[in-house]
Amino acid sequence: MCVEWESALFLFSSSVLSLEALVINDPDFQHEDLNFLSRSQRYEQAIRKSSLMVLKLREYGITDPDEIYWFKRICLGNFPEPFGLHFSMFQKTLETQTTDAQKEKWLPLIIGTYAQTEMGHGTHLRGLETTATYDPATQEFILNSPTVTSIKWWPGGLGKTSNHAIVLAQLYTQGQCKGLHAFIVPIRQLGTHEPLPGITVGDIGPKFGYDEMDNGYLKMDNFRIPRENMLMKYAQVEPDGTYVKPLSDKLTYGTMVFIRSLIVGDSARSLSRACTIAIRYSAVRHQSELKPGEPEPQILDYQTQQYKLFPLLATAYAFHFVGAYIKDTYHRISGDIHEGDLSELPELHALTAGLKAFTSWTANAGIEECRMACGGHGYSRCSGIPDIYVTFTPSCTYEGENTVMMLQTARFLVKSYTQVSSGQQVTGMVSYLNDLSRQRIQPQHVAARSVAVRINDPVSLVEAYKARAARLVEAAAKNLQAELNHRKSKEDAWNRTSVDLVRASEAHCHYVIVKLFTAKLAEISNAAVRAVLTELCLLYALYGISKNTGDFLQAGILTDAQITQVNQRVKELLAIIRPNAVALVDSFDFHDVHLGSVLGRYDGNVYENMFEWAKKSPLNKTEVHESFHKHLKPMQSKL
């Protein structure tokens, strides 16, 4: 199989590739291996690169949004940047929520960030405690962090970099709380960069990853800002303190959908990088013996190694298609949204919440499996996988904690189920629930109908996943109803069913992914490419069954004998995919510089380069470490 076909799938434009060459060959962007730097040094490098990037964007005259996006990715590699929130949330919020006058004043001058999360409050926004009290006498808002838990905590770029922040606070005017609103708050002096009086700001300390990011804290004590600093495109406070309500807040849905679709894409990309490293290394590493007397084989020839890696490879491909689907759907319906048609938004919102959780959980675990499949060397920072993992893993939490996301999807599924039960039809990805009403005539359990599943046919497997989703949604909805019948409170019943509800959402998302992967196959015109992707699609679907056999058996979707066949077929597919494994990861087309891995090098010269890399370790700076003179020698002489 050749690797050129990737462009047909991922649509990298030639301009992206030339941007990449531009950056990789630019001496200004070279730096020491980040693994050997301290946090402060990594922060400084990141600031240097970010600043440089802004200047180069101007120098090269890059203005196209897509090109800016790629340029940034290429400049920064895969590491977070302290300006990240400045470009995404800060500017975006300013652009969408300010009046033109505000925009003109704020946009060019400052480095900003977006301060929402507090130490004691995250996903549940209404719980935020920061207050902004309007004082009509001076026409100012007075900002306060009334408790320890209300200290803003986590915003990227807040600790050291930004001189302004958009702060989310509970607005009080005329003695009443009007809920959360956004305010532009200067936090550091222009010119000296010192914190302003009334502001306590700093870095929240070391984290699992994101070493280069100054995630920060912010405490405000009677800090006053002019009335104009409230973002007033939607809600307004008039000079006398009169509050003017916003028109609609549904629009924020759109932004959330968009950001979550980016996380799905990021799940695909991060998992692809980990797979690339693990699969290339597994072709280089030799270990033990398969046949007595023969040389040690490549570890990729072991069934157990294939079983660890190939399902993940298939998953990475599946997630690429899912990410692209959500992005396309979002773009398709965002036109409708602008025209005021919000009918498709609830489903998309519910679906992206679940898919964000499903893909980030899976990728999170998958990256670690890839790392562990590299044995001891995967544990070294030189493998690059520890960095992929620690950078990726917070996406299970940010932009909506995953369990909460799954429960949002579940709420939509239960609602759809209730609609079907009351005789209405539902549309879109949940339309399979319509079948339930037809089956209700029969006394038996919904999924006990036999689906004649053909395990070599992806389309038939989509049906099996559909039946599983239907069964689990129905079971959760029924359990919820039973709890409701027992208890007074809706919330209690919901809580006591939430494990079932999460399972239902997972099954629904799993179905959607298998369906989208299968649908993608028909779009591939190159026969060889279609053949290999069909194998991957089958592997993805069958592996998912073999990992969740309980659901398929209990629902009577598959028999014991079929499960045995599925398990067997998975192993056959591993052997079939084996010859194409390296080509399939080469197709992701990661440049060595961006893979950042000695184990995953394109040329496979792993051991020589590990030795070269290790020699640069800070502990090796002198041949005899100072600890010898300080501690070891005195100990030996004393004892």
Next chain:
Amino acid sequence: HPQVQGSLLGSVNPDLASERQTASFSVEKLTAWLDGGTEHTRLRRAVVEAIECDPVFSRENQYFESQNERYEAAVRKAVHLQKKMDEMGWTENGPEFKALSGDLAFLLHRIFTRSISMLGSDQQIAKWIPLATQYQLIGSYAQTELGHGTYLQGLETTAVFDITTQEFVLNTPNISAMKWWPGDMGRSATHTVVFAQLYVNGKCYGLHPFIVQIRSLQDHSLCPGITAGDIGPKMNFEHIDNGYLMLQNVRVPRENMLSKFCEVQPDGTYVRRGSQKINYFTMTTVRISLILDEVVIPLMKACTIAIRYSVVRRQSKLKPGEQEAKILDYQTQQEKLLPQLAAAYAFYFISDYLQELFDRGYREIQRKNFDMLPELHAFSSGFKAMVTQYSTSAVEICLRACGGHGYSLLSGLPSLYTKIVASCIYEGENTILFLQTARFLIKCFMAASTGQPVPPSVTYLAAVTPEKCPAKNKLDFLSPDIYTEAYQHMAARLINSTAAKLQDLVQSGVKKHDAWNQCTVQLAQAAKAHCHYITVKNFAETVEKLETQPGIQKIMKHLCDLFALHGIFSNAGVFLHDGYISGAQMDMVTASYLDLLAVIRKDAVPLVDAFDFTDKTLNSALGSYDGQVYQRLYEWAQKSPTNKQISPAYERYLKPLLHKTLSKL
């Protein structure tokens, strides 16, 4: 530790205090029972106290330190500990090391010493052990190579006997043969035990251990022919100088080959006494001891942190109009954490079981009876793999269950995770270990089915069990007999069906090794199922023995039930597969399992309090006993070097950037 005068720290957060008032059992009694008696508890606490009040052992700045600083601190502490041990009369195997949470250099020094005691002749022991004990030298243990790990036969380092000088000549024949990973070797060690392929008169005798000096005892410079250094930053263990070592014609005297079991005599005659397998015995020992120290204890810490934090953290509302709810009151949060808590207890008990098995085996080996070796080897392999794999994912669940704050190093969770995750690889990669256990199980199965004797732990492979689970309602699944039998049936079925598959393949003409490779996914699964079964069975038996302490027995029984049912719930397919458990019964399992969550929820905090970790041991802003999470996080973060040092980034980069922007306006 971040103890700040005049702050809230020290007074217990009411959200945590209320959890302690409703405990259904005596925490102190449970602690004493876990320790093996009140006297042990007292002793352990005294040692912990002595260590934690000594400022040299402080870990407050650990999360802020660089690799170099961590290494230096580890050496400093290890040296200080030696002094302290002399003062206090502590012993090598006492509780002091646990109290220090492994934040020490010279851990491999202990392995070095242990391997000499086990593999050395009496003369060798007499020569080397006193030197090592008095730290006249610092040892390491060099087995793994850059290109070779778990598969020991593949190691490439050579030791050729030179009869004329009565020396062994050691060499690293190529880059993949370089020793890579051994702890303490990068910077500290003066000596190491090198495993190399022994050649005498051109004949290879396989892997043998040699004591090799690598650094000068005077000025610590590298000895001639030695290239050694640190292998660079890792996910964790920054305090350890894992090293590389290249040998070029390094000569050691004939007496430096450890020769309790094998010897090369002056004329080059090779003599073997006892089983060659004994060379692997060090690994068996290490595997068993690491389960408790490196795996179960970190898991207990992670549970303590996550559960305490989950009753302090409030998020969203369960009932309209009420205060935001403690996150541990959400069923989904219980479902994440409580099974991990049950697993921590289950594995604590299994490590006792293994230690007993090991002690018995060790006594036999001392008498040169090697009969128990295969069982010991299979068990230490399989349980090491299962416990490390399970616990690693458990700690990761704890980490993610703490949301954003779990991601801060100050939560203590990332370092627990990155440390425990290494245990899946070191001392034998888990998949390979499972397959070793599987080989033993298949052998035993074959033997048992033809009526030959097998060790008592695996007689169940040939036992006859009912074909259907007899449970009639969800309460039946709270009977240890019911679920233990379900596990037994499932494990026996998986081993049985894999053996049958292997046989089929061989009979159909597939070569033995190919057949083996084609069944490895199933074999690993079967080995895991066996270990899971034994763990459940051992938990149930442990609970049974608690009859004299009904208060504790009751809560332990709940945990045992939870551990068992969680396993069935999350592996439903293998129990449903042959109809042993029916679909309707699986719904009963689920119902009982979810009910148990709410029951154990009430005792969750007391159950982690019973682990009796001090705040300094946990070293976590989220998990401290007083639950003053936010205050501690805030005060500790302010001590971060990023807040103390002035970063040049503003003057160098931000300022010019802003000014350029301004000048363009």
